[in-house]
Amino acid sequence: MNAPDPFDPKVRRRNRAMLVVIAALFLGSLVVAGALRFSGWRPAGLKNHGELLDPPGDLRTLSPVLADGKRYAWQPIDRTWRIAVVAPRECGDDCMKLARDVDTVWQLFGKDADRVHVLWLCASTPCVYPERAPRPATLRLVQPSAELRGNLPRANAAGGSPVYVIDPNGFAILRYAPGSDPAGLRADLAKLLKLK
The missing domain is CATH 3.40.30.10 (Glutaredoxin)
Known part of the structure; x- marks a missing residue:
């Protein structure tokens, strides 16, 4: 019986990079929203x-x-x-x-x-x-x-x-x-x- 091949290092790096990109998009949008909120900016329709x-x-x-x-x-x-x-x-x-x-x-x-x-x-x-x-x-x-x-x-x-x-x-x-x-x-x- 053949043992399963360990994960390919290229696939592992690509998956990690994708996870970092998703986390950056999520956290980045929170940071931008917080900065806009505390700077006093409001959409024109709400002013x-x-x-x-x-x-x-x-x-x-x-x-x-x-x-x-x-x-x-x-x-x-x-x-x-x-x-x-x-x-x-x-x-x-x-x-x-x-x-x-x-x-x-x-x-x-x-x-x-x-x-x-x-x-x-x-x-x-x-x-x-x-x-x-x-x-x-x-x-x-x-x-x-x-x-x-x-x-x-x-x-x-x-x-x-x-x-x-x-x-x-x-x-x-x-x-x-x-x-x-x-x-x-x-x-x-x-x-x-x-x-x-």
Whole structure:
């Protein structure tokens, strides 16, 4: 009876090399993923255009008063998102452009537009909205409230009118600096509207 031949050294080296390559691919991908994660890199589709507020502005306990004197309720069960515009005291060309931009963003939501309220946070009484600006169907004029503005991070910063996204529960989660591109607001809110 013939004894089995020992492994061919060439085959053994080739198998070991293949095992080293597989281990290097596996461990190398883990190292690259870890490096990307800890460097702060995120895929473009996961980035938001607005500033993520941490901690978010908590408006749940506030009950804003509308221009007609009625209270605005947050009603989380309705899953309504809000675009809150901190309006300036006097509405000039920048204010008019902002009102048009917000209306355009609102209209682009199409069938989901009813799930987005536009809150125009007035700076003075009587509450004024630009006369020649289009009015979204879900526009709500909110009477001046120092407490409401105080719970919105950097709402009174100089340089224009910031815009906020408020979630259905009443948390201000995103802030857009004055003069921000409205396309970023639309993109961020479109992603949020897909959440159930």
